[in-house]
Amino acid sequence: MKILRLAMAVAMVSVLGFAFQQAAKAEPFKLNGDPKPAWLYFDVKSDGGWTQAIHESKLKIDEHFGWDIPYVEKIPEVVSSIMPAAERYIKRGHNIILGSAYGHSDAFKELADKYPDVAFVIPGGHTNSGNLQGIYGRSYEPHYLCGMAAGALTKTNKIGFVAANPFGVVNWTVNGYLIGARKTNPDVTLHVVYTGAWNDPVKERAAAQALVEQGVDVIGQHVDTPTPQIVAQENGIYGTGHHRDMREFAPKATQCSHLWVWDRYLIPKIEEMVSGTWNPGAQPYGDFIHIHDGGNDIACCGDAVPADVVNQINSEKAALAGGKHVFEGPLYDQEGTLRVKEGEVPSDGDLWGMDWLLQGVVGTTKTL
């Protein structure tokens, strides 16, 4: 999984290059017959993070349409596992196949070419074609909003962040978090520890504990287990979560969480497939969606966040929906280099390849 997600970061960048070369084949897709989805889960539905959020989205889609979408758990990112599972569903007459991992992308592309009448959608995926859509959320937007809560909560002006690996998708949450925190508290510094693992509670606890010793009094996270929130609660400080509402694990500590809400994106898309207006080919490198498109959102806020800050967060959320970009220049990195010029915003390619941290972040993305 570690390697696969490393590949994700590297491939994302290269894929974007190819993607622009492929002219958009703008031919809308229409489902033959009634929609009959099936879902391939990357992990178990109770993993507490990514896959559980997928499953919770499935339940909401079920409720909306009155369905009971069949799913299969633990389909790893290997073609030999994906193909038989997907093809079995297709043979049973399912015409919408959903994936749930970056590594499902290539196998889904193959399937999409083989079965042009079936619609394929992959949260976390990057491939697409006339009947295949990869989607990922701009997760820096919710982290920006939760960062605002963190900035308001800190008294020591030191915030901690437990991150997984220094990839673009993680670095942008770290940077977005600091921009948010500085919005409510300009004196904040953000101490980030990359654990080098997505799902290692031992390393996450060590990292969170080390941050507490540094005097941070809010801990944000972009790792899979709720351990950093639990450490925050043990130490009587605050935290903000990732993937799901982590108040479930640390009700006193967790004040804000980044959430995956795929149902809000997928329900209208399924309706488009039925009406024949779904056009995934129009976005050659997959759909890179904003907070107001669904995909991700925040659970905000806990009791400790003052009401005026909650209002501020909500109005910023509305501003993001209105087209505001989190990474609006001028932005300087840790060395003081101007990374985003005044009045400009980074391109999506720059975001995927983000390998720098903002001035005010203590920590490093250096890997070797």
Next chain:
Amino acid sequence: MDFLTHWLAFTPVFAMPLIAAALGLIVNERAGLLNLGAEGIMLCGALVGVVAFLEFGGNPTLGFIFAVLAGAFLGFCFGFFVVVLRTNQVLTGITFVFLGIGLTGLIGVPWVNKAFSAIDPIYIPWLTDIPIIGRFFFGQDLVIYVTIILAILVWRFLYHTRMGLRLRAVGENPQAADAGGINVEGYRLLAATIGGAFIGLAGGYLSLVVAKIFVEEMTQGRGWIAVALVIFSRWSPWRAVAGGLLFGGIEALIPRLKAAGFQLPQYFLEMTPYAVTLAVLIYAAMRLRAGQEAPKALGTPYVREDRK
């Protein structure tokens, strides 16, 4: 100063699972059993410890006892396969790794991501407050002190009891041991069971104390580090304790350096424990002294009256 105090205080916590698992593996390997299944047995210990703790009213002692029993049971199974059924030790060990991963993933679901606090470090007035070394020596949890006692017992057992002598004889030259009237199969089964119990304890500690949570595949290679630690320690309980502290020290140090803002490259830091292992292995191989070699019959099954 604070940095040093905190770092030292947390070093034994990270060291303990490695030390306990390495002690178990030393007992195994001294009897000639190469158990590569430590990773899987550790995972089972981690899950069983959490299940027992959460289901039996939050009693950490019960959690540890069940983790140890689970480890002992799996160790006995391993011993049964390789000693009685004479399956290949390497393959059986690796099978146990995947068995542990699969089994805990399958049955562990209801206990994943449940936060709890099992045991706290002890506090002794005055002693714990000694600057720098106070918490290192006098501010750990009871299990760590028990592990130190266990290390002493393993050493006493292996080198100062008749049983230990016989056990080592079985690992060095089972033919001779058998000719001397030692029950080779019995000793190997005993070693496998004791070894498994230690590995189970390591797993229980990892989930109950180090992480205070259970998640799938949470050992993340620590069982393999314990296997390496045994070679590192040249099959000596004392060097296993020292090596475990070194590895634990590195694991406790890395996040603290990062949090303090040292601009150190991530993957280089993560590599250090393994680089240190390699360096020590090379050093040990170059300066091999008597009594530091691997047990002679390590990994080889014993079949009575088999032609050598």
